[in-house]
Amino acid sequence: MSDWFRDAKFGIWAHWGPQCQPEQGDWYARAMYETGSQQNKWHVAHYGDPSKFGFKDVIHEWQRSIGIPAG
Helix, strand or coil, rough: CHEEEEECCCCCCCCCHHHHHCCCCCHHHHHHHCCCCCHHHHHHHHHHCCCCCHHHHEEEHHHHHCCCCCC
């Protein structure tokens, strides 16, 4: 382990990824499939049934929102 890391007195952690697209929390990718959960209700209202538009599709929405070309 590096000296600078071991001696650090302050740290900031940030997580930014596809789950940020719907802005429904870090557990969105799991909870959107749990029928009746808050994230599931939000997902159905905005994207439709998760079996037809799942998290794999949300990822593409996120990529477009930040300007990553479809690959």
